[in-house]
Amino acid sequence: MSEWIDDKIKEIADRAAEKGLCAHCLGRVVAKAGTGMSNEERGMELADILGKDLSSTCWLCKNIFNNVPRYAQAVADALFTVESDNFLVGCRVEPEIIERERLLWEEIGTELAESIKSELNREIGKAVLPLVDRAVEFRNPQVVAVVDTRFASVELDVAPLYIYGRYLKLSREIPQTVWPCRSCRGKGCPCCGGTGKMYSTSVQEQIGDPAKELVDASEHLFHGMGREDIDALMLGNGRPFVLELKQPRIRDIDLDELERIINCSELVQVQGLRIADRSEVAAIKAATPNKEYRAVVRVEGKVNKERVNEVAKSLANLYIDQRTPSRVSHRRADLVRRRRIISAEIEEVRDDTVVLRLETEAGTYVKEFISGDGGRTVPNLSDALGVPCRVETLDVIGIKD
Ligand SMILES: [Zn+2]
Ligand SMILES: [Zn+2]
16 A cells, blocks of 8 residues: 655655654655645655654644634635635745745755645645535636635635626716826815816716626726727717626626616616626727727818718728827827728718718727828828818717727
């Protein structure tokens, strides 16, 4: 039965045992030898063969393994405060124990050892299993319970909950995300009426606040596939987003109910809510979909319908060069970007207004394409029509993802 114990292992274990170790700590110095048993069993077998006594006060761990049932109960109690299908145990061990272990390994020259943290995590996890009706999950745990072994206290690290959907923005007065006050940066001051925000609400809050409440989360983050200007509506098929809910106590969320609650808002609507995962955040951030716009354009001068239609035709498949617009040049590098107008269609021509439908490549500055931005965008609609044009309202009516 002890064929896993060769002379080398005997030698290592013999030197380790000199320190006065418990069965766990003795077994652990050669943990990688002899599979299918716990370190404790391994240690007892070694002590037996070497004819050594196991220590009743372990030099290395000070009998920390006696506390495993206590740690397990503390983990179970903490886990019961949140909803999850699975969990993983982690632990913090006092630095003196880690240091003694490092010295011991150095002294006895073992390459077969396992760390005390790793054994504690496993042994506590095993002891938690019968106390909770949840599985252990190593790769993607919904909750990591971190035990501080000095105080038997437990901290929970709950994985965020991600919800994917598409939103419509029906107001020209709210931004996509929470916009902290410029003067106080969110603390609250007279400028912002104590709210800490530049705008009373946002797409993020209209969606995130009810979601946060439903799952009892600590906060929400909003990841949109790009964003529209505050004064632009987001219509059509909506803009994809992922809502991230931090430290949710509830994971089993009723998305139909959430959709119903959000859609009571007159400012924001959502559709197609589903549970997502972390990888979709990066995907949504990296996406560069073409976009479709409806622009109501004020034309400062007389134009006739035929002329407007003729110009619209010439815009299809047109490459334009856009120098960083003056309105954003304070926060973006001054560059010239080449973008494509994919299609243009006139919906309506009135005396001094033209309603234009445009499909453009991602990253096109539409307002500047229409005004010309003082010659920073060429070619542009104003030059093409021969009269100054400016956008009165601009709505996104399609995200072509
Ligand atoms: Zn020990
Ligand atoms: Zn403020």
